[in-house]
Amino acid sequence: MAQHKIIFAGPVGAGKTTAINSLSDIPIVSTDEDASDMTANRKPQTTVAMDYGLMKLDGNERVHLYGTPGQERFDFMWDILTEGGIGLILLLDNTRPNPMQDMSFYIGAFSDFIDQSHLAIGVTRMDERPQPGLARYNEHLASLGRKAPIFEIDARNKRDVALLVQALLYSTDSGI
Amino acid sequence: MKKAPPLKVALYGMDARARELFAMFVAGPGQHCCEIVENGAPEAVVIDLDGVGSDRLWLEVRRHFSGPAVVLSVRSHELHHAIWVPKPLRGEGFIAAIARVRGMLQHVTVKQQAQPSTPPRREDPPPTPSVQREDPGGAARAADLAMQENRAQECCGHLEDSVYRDQSQRERLFYRPSEYLQGALNEAVAQAAREGRVAMIDGLGYPLYIHPDRGELLTTMREQYLRPLCVRRMDDQPIEIRTLEQLPALTVEDMDPRLRRQDATLWKIALWTSRGRVPEGVALDAPVRLRAWPNIPRLMAVPHGVRIAALWMHRPTSLMETAPLLGIDYRYPFAFFSACHALGLIQTEAGRSPDPRAAKAGHDAPPPEERRGLFRRMLDKLGLHT
Numbered sequence: 323m324a325q326h327k328i329i330f331a332g333p334v335g336a337g338k339t340t341a342i343n344s345l346s347d348i349p350i351v352s353t354d355e356d357a358s359d360m361t362a363n364r365k366p367q368t369t370v371a372m373d374y375g376l377m378k379l380d381g382n383e384r385v386h387l388y389g390t391p392g393q394e395r396f397d398f399m400w401d402i403l404t405e406g407g408i409g410l411i412l413l414l415d416n417t418r419p420n421p422m423q424d425m426s427f428y429i430g431a432f433s434d435f436i437d438q439s440h441l442a443i444g445v446t447r448m449d450e451r452p453q454p455g456l457a458r459y460n461e462h463l464a465s466l467g468r469k470a471p472i473f474e475i476d477a478r479n480k481r482d483v484a485l486l487v488q489a490l491l492y493s494t495d496s497g498i
Numbered sequence: 499m500k501k502a503p504p505l506k507v508a509l510y511g512m513d514a515r516a517r518e519l520f521a522m523f524v525a526g527p528g529q530h531c532c533e534i535v536e537n538g539a540p541e542a543v544v545i546d547l548d549g550v551g552s553d554r555l556w557l558e559v560r561r562h563f564s565g566p567a568v569v570l571s572v573r574s575h576e577l578h579h580a581i582w583v584p585k586p587l588r589g590e591g592f593i594a595a596i597a598r599v600r601g602m603l604q605h606v607t608v609k610q611q612a613q614p615s616t617p618p619r620r621e622d623p624p625p626t627p628s629v630q631r632e633d634p635g636g637a638a639r640a641a642d643l644a645m646q647e648n649r650a651q652e653c654c655g656h657l658e659d660s661v662y663r664d665q666s667q668r669e670r671l672f673y674r675p676s677e678y679l680q681g682a683l684n685e686a687v688a689q690a691a692r693e694g695r696v697a698m699i700d701g702l703g704y705p706l707y708i709h710p711d712r713g714e715l716l717t718t719m720r721e722q723y724l725r726p727l728c729v730r731r732m733d734d735q736p737i738e739i740r741t742l743e744q745l746p747a748l749t750v751e752d753m754d755p756r757l758r759r760q761d762a763t764l765w766k767i768a769l770w771t772s773r774g775r776v777p778e779g780v781a782l783d784a785p786v787r788l789r790a791w792p793n794i795p796r797l798m799a800v801p802h803g804v805r806i807a808a809l810w811m812h813r814p815t816s817l818m819e820t821a822p823l824l825g826i827d828y829r830y831p832f833a834f835f836s837a838c839h840a841l842g843l844i845q846t847e848a849g850r851s852p853d854p855r856a857a858k859a860g861h862d863a864p865p866p867e868e869r870r871g872l873f874r875r876m877l878d879k880l881g882l883h884t
Contacts, residue, residue: 326872345880379875455713460790469811471791482795484880485804489791491873492808 337477346375527589
């Protein structure tokens, strides 16, 4: 049975767990724990190992959806998770103090994986804080030497998340 | 006497808002004489023929559904197997039309029952009842196709591929934004940005206010009023654009939330105005590149928009080459171009020849067929086919 995976990354509270939940055919397997450090200010519970969801396709094919832990001290997990992945969905929270810095950090941390696959970026919570706008994100991404779809999304909305995944797939091959 | 169950009907030629209004009409003055089905097998169709491209919509519906139809229109229509109900819609007129549809269906059933019980001879042509009641799959497909075509026409017009390929009809592929509301809006947005003040467009029935910083368009105008304005030339419409010290007090409840976002409204207006054409002066054979992806989840959907964006981001391709390369109608990349152009996302590489490597859609090295199959199945699963 063929196995594939998509990785969801981003800072604490950006909506990784919610986005995976929007797409998963199984109840999401989450390893959220009460946050004991400064992340508790943003999200009372946080993912300490990983989130796991599953998309079941015809013919017994499966796409595994992995959410990386948001806390940087777990970044040793990231290399293990990304091996053989289709691409990276990076979720950024627009209400965080410096979302551009977040973008730089995650793109740097996953650069090998992005080089081998593709990237799509979803910016969440823009309804709470509209600035910086997407133009600023696009400029910053270009300054990092990358091209990728950047959408404003609501991680609770399946269509938004599905469009982001669609853009990731078509970035790989628009002739699908 | 036992009341007949509601007649199952599929709706065509109505946007989401019109469908809701129609459902309210059925539940009220229509006395639940019919039931709206989205995916099941309809016994009849109800079609609004007052929209743009309604002739084509009618033909499209008829290609897949030969049963009775109720036609709603301000103009009288004499169409095969169809009953015209004049607008404005009234309860008694609509109920009477549904009763006539029941009679038509009854007639067919009786006719079918009256067929001889002996099997027809081999050389006999198969019976072709004018009303086919049993083809649930076909009717559902028809509903899907007609809805897709309706949405496509709403944003991309109905120019046929042959028009795009025909050099002698080239002028039909272009329009001048400055002759339409789109041009006035562009000017107002530019003026607001230049002066750092609220710009106002007056003379449309409802004023439109453009905020210089907030990315908002404020108006009490409704979307359904705005749309027909977009296709009308502004020559005879005395429009005034001026800037104001501050925004007048507007109540949020009075504003149509669908027009609030400036980017989404500019996008929509460009689609409604262009209808599958591009601004005059655009080189159809020059490679098109996108500066950045449009914010697709918050913009009116264009069929195959994500594919077109991916192609233009990764491999600049001319307008004339995009459609055959992706195997889609020409009107889609043309409309998508005009909408992206309105948001300043287009970079044409005029004077450059199209990249001969763009012979096959894909980026870098296209993935193996096995992976393409996986991606297609994932897109099916996500419920996004375009």
